[in-house]
Structure formats: C-alpha cells, structure tokens
Amino acid sequence: MRPEFRIFLCFTLFIVTAQASLFKLAPKARRAYQTLQSRYTSYSAVSANLAKCACGYYIPETKQTFTHHVVLNPSTFTSSDLATALSRQGWIISGWEQTSSPKNILYTPSNLKYNPSSKALELTVSGGSSSRSSIPSAEISTIMSKILYGSFRFNVKVSSVAGACSGLFFYKDDNHEIDIEILTSHIHNTTTQKDGIPKPGVQLSVQPLTETQALKNYKVVPFDGNFDPTKGYHEYRFDWLKSGVKYTVDGNAYGSYTRFIPKTAGSILINNWSNGDPYWSAGPPTKDSTLSIRSVDLYFNTTDTTAIATWKAACKKAAYKKVCNVPKSKSG
Template identity: 30%
Template sequence: MHLHIIFALTIGLWVCSSAVTCPCGWRFKAHNTIYTHRLSNDFSTSADAQPALNNPDAANFNRDWMIYDFEQRADNPTIRLNAKYDFENVEIVNKHLVMKQRAYSQADFEAYRTVSMARIQSRRLDMTHGTYRTVFKLEGDHGGACAGFFWYRDDRSEIDIEVVTPGTSIVNNTINYTIHPSLSGNGSPIPNATVSIPINEVVTHLGDFHEYRFDCHPQQGVDFYVDGRLQHSNRHNTPKFGGNLQLKLWADGNNWWSGTPSTTEVRLTVKKIIAYFNVTTPDPKLAATCKAAGGPSDNTTCVVV
C-alpha cells in the first residue's frame, strides 16, 4: 500500500480558556472525572488554506493532526471499489474545515475508477477515556457517502459515530453508533454493540450544523449524543488502551455500508473539534504544575458540561 500520512490540529467549546487557568485539568461534570488533556479547534479563527497540508496558514492544524493520502485497494472488487484518501480534499475555507468526497459518475462506476475521499487523524496516539465532540454539517450528496467521527486503536478497539446518507446501502439514511468489535468470533452480531437510527429521528436536516459526541468512561462505558441528546449507551468492550481521534468522509461501493458513491461532490464542513481526555502515561510536568497550584480543586480545574 502506498501510504503518506501528513500532519495537522486543535479548537473549542470550553469553560476556561487555557491550561494556565485550568492547571489541574478539566472536570467533566457528567462523570465528575478530571481529564488532564485537551485537543481543541475552533475554525472560526482560521485563515483559508487550500489545501491544508503543510500550508503555513494552517500551522496549528498541521501541528496536531495528520492528513491521509493513500490508496485503499478493494479487497473484493465484486463488492467494493478502489478508493483514495486524497490530501487535496482537506481544506480550510471560510473559517471551516472542509473535507470532500469527489463526485463519482455512472461512467466512473462502469470504468471502475477510484473514489476520491478525505480523512484526518489526531497526531496523538495515546488518548484514552474522555469526552469527544465535533460540530459539522454534511451536504451535497446524491448517493452514498459516510461521515465518520471516531476513536480508533485497532479493529478490535474502536468507537464510531457514522452518518450514512440516503443511497443504495442497507443502512442508508441512518446515524450509526458502534463499539468494535461488533461481531463475535462466529460472525454473529454482538447485542447492543451497534445501533442504527433513521436520520429523521435524530436531526431534521444533515445540511445544518449538529454536535456529535461520545463520552467514554472505564466503568460507565460509552454514551453517544447528538446535539446534547442521548442517543445510545453501550457497556460493551469499553477501550482500555490508548488510541487516536479521526474524522473521515468516504464511500467504497459497499452496499452493506456506504453504498454506491454519490454522483455529486459531498462536503463535510466542520465548525469545531474538541476533546477532553486522559492519556496512557501521565505527564509529570502537568502533575507538577497542578501540585504547584495547590492540587485539584474548584479553583484549579475548569468545568466541562
């Protein structure tokens, strides 16, 4: 596989403005848990960067995120299409991060041409339990596309929110909440590991901005939210080790998920990405800073709701 992964960012929905004012971290009110780290990006302050990769106008983004640029060859051409995550499909435009899935015509399909998609991944690979959030809208589709916001370690340890547009797949026009693995060793579904909810039961219009969020706690499991409303709770296979955060927009012709790619360009327009989380190995500098501030208290932690 030809693979380039390229670096990128950070934004916010926070109560306190910086680690200076939150020396002992962020207290997540729902779990009364302190998270020591924050990944935060508010694109409303960002300059245009087309494409974003290695663009000096997207320095913050490129510092903290990676942009994928590699071809994903179909494992079974009778089921899937070849697809490519293309760095040129990730831009910062009009104070938003824009990720594109290029139009894929009937002629493209008949010629078995490669689908052009977009994907970004946090540079941090040690993110554990936390609250992970993004605000985006999905528009332009005329056929299959899947917008995914997820935490990932490997195929046996993954948390997904995936929005599948109207199209040809068996899960088209749904929002899906999953913890992997979702199948047992014999291939049968694991109860409650994944749930699909029709889009119109969750949001009125995908073309409006909505907040997609999942909270991961070692004892309480994973809760999924859209616009602050609980959609699904899952206590199955809560991650125990570090992973990364990703956003992607894709379609590979698989009629069990994305369906035939949209014949028009699909745009995932992101307003914010923010996460409060702990990491696999505590940072002694952060511990020293907290101790010097007097230890965890209402005055040294910031509240996240």
C-alpha cells in the same frame, strides 16, 4: 501525604477524587477515576487554555476530570498552509490508499479544504464515474495517538449528496474502535430496505474486542424529525469511560453500551469516504459529497509517561486549583 496536598484538599475535592492515584493519596481518599491517556507534543494543540486549566477539565455529566484538551477550530486558522494550520491544533492529514471492495478508498490531502465563507473545514468525497478503481476521499486524525477515555464532541454538517460515509470515531485497530457514522445514501430513505442495507439514521457501534466475537454493540438511531443532519450543524458526541460508552446528539441521549468497551489507547479520526459498497457507503457519489466541520472539542487522558509528568508539574505549579468546568453539550 505531603503538606501541599493537605492545604488544597478542601478546595480541590473533585480533582482529588478524579486523579487520586497521581497524587499518591492514602487509599481511603481514593475513588474510581480514569487512567490518564494521550501523547503530549510541543504543539499549541494542547489546549490554548492550558494555563488556566492546568489541573484538567471537569465534565459534569460524567463526573470525570480529564487532563488534556485538543480542539479543531477552523475559524482561527492562521496559516494558508492547511497542513501547518491543522498541526498547530493537533491534527494530521491522511494521505494513503486503503484496499477495499468494490473500490479502493484514496485518502487525498487535496480533498481537504478550508472554506473561508462558512469558516468550516471541508472533507470531500470526489464525485465522478462509477467505473473508477479508487474513490478520492478525505481524513484527519489527532497527532496524539495514546488517547484512552474522554468526552469527544464534533460540530458538523453532513452532505445531502448520496454515496458517502461520514465518520467520527476513536480507533486503535479494527477490534478497538468506537464509531459515529452517517451514511448519506441512507438519510431520507423511507422506502423498504433490501436485506443487509443499513436503515436510515445515526449508525452507532463499538467494534468487537476479538476477531471471532460477534458484533454486539451496534444500533441505528433513526432521524426522528427533530433535526436533519444535512441542514445546519449538529453536535455529535460520545463519552468513553472505563464503564461504557454513551452517545448524545445535540445534548439528547442516543444510546449507550456497557459491554466490550475498548481499554486500549488510540487516536481520534474524522473522515468522509466511499468505496461503492451498496451495503454501507453505497455510491460512489456522482458529484462531490462534503462533510463540513465547524469545531471539535476533545477532552481526554493519556498513557504517555512524559505527558503525565508534564501535567502533574503544571498542576502543582497552579497549586492544584486550576480545573475548568466544561459546559454541557450544545443543543444544536
């Protein structure tokens, strides 16, 4: 063990236990930790608190320290060019058409706007005729595409206009995906549902790891009267570790999975879309249906070797002492 590690070992036990292999400690000093994941960029997207949090971000509920932090804070946008403002915080706007049925989904940059009154980023599914062949929708994703494990928090307000699906999720491909979705057509529906139509509530799923595997990780948590997703902002969160995925809403446990957990790096996405499918998004909406984002906080690791080297160098320069404790989830 190098001398500098001995000096700071007593002060940084929780750093060491979370990141032991990075410092190449003797086996007896190691404990389970999450492999580092994410793509480092020159953007200010990497936490604005990078200097004081050079050795990472400790999440008390998970007992894990993660190396990277990307935020989305629309109230601090300093550019009138939305694409530029988002890229500075580590996000990119989607612009493509997804083949779907019965309608295509058209992710349109112009359907993304900053609302200076509410200081929120708005992702809109355009209202209009049901005869449209494609439905203008909106989506953003992290610039970093090698995210693996972390704590992901989204402070959002969902539209009360029926016919859209609001998604907050990790995505590598259709077999490596962790979802939080709210279907605006199925929020206040208390009538008997037809076969195959989702029940009202937060739709939580971890997609199957193979195409032939039956989906095992899916549940709907009903809105229990404690909150209405269309009234005010609420924090939707998932913690993704090697051991499983745990969901919370406003700090309250909403379910967990321990089987078929993705172990492949990918991106975090937020979208609001419709394809007119009566068995999921329903719609399309007859008027604009907007998902409003007040803030997003992503604490995570990366597989990018350059990012790992940069993080190690910054932590060494900080004398292995600068780890930030992350507050628990917000309560609404």
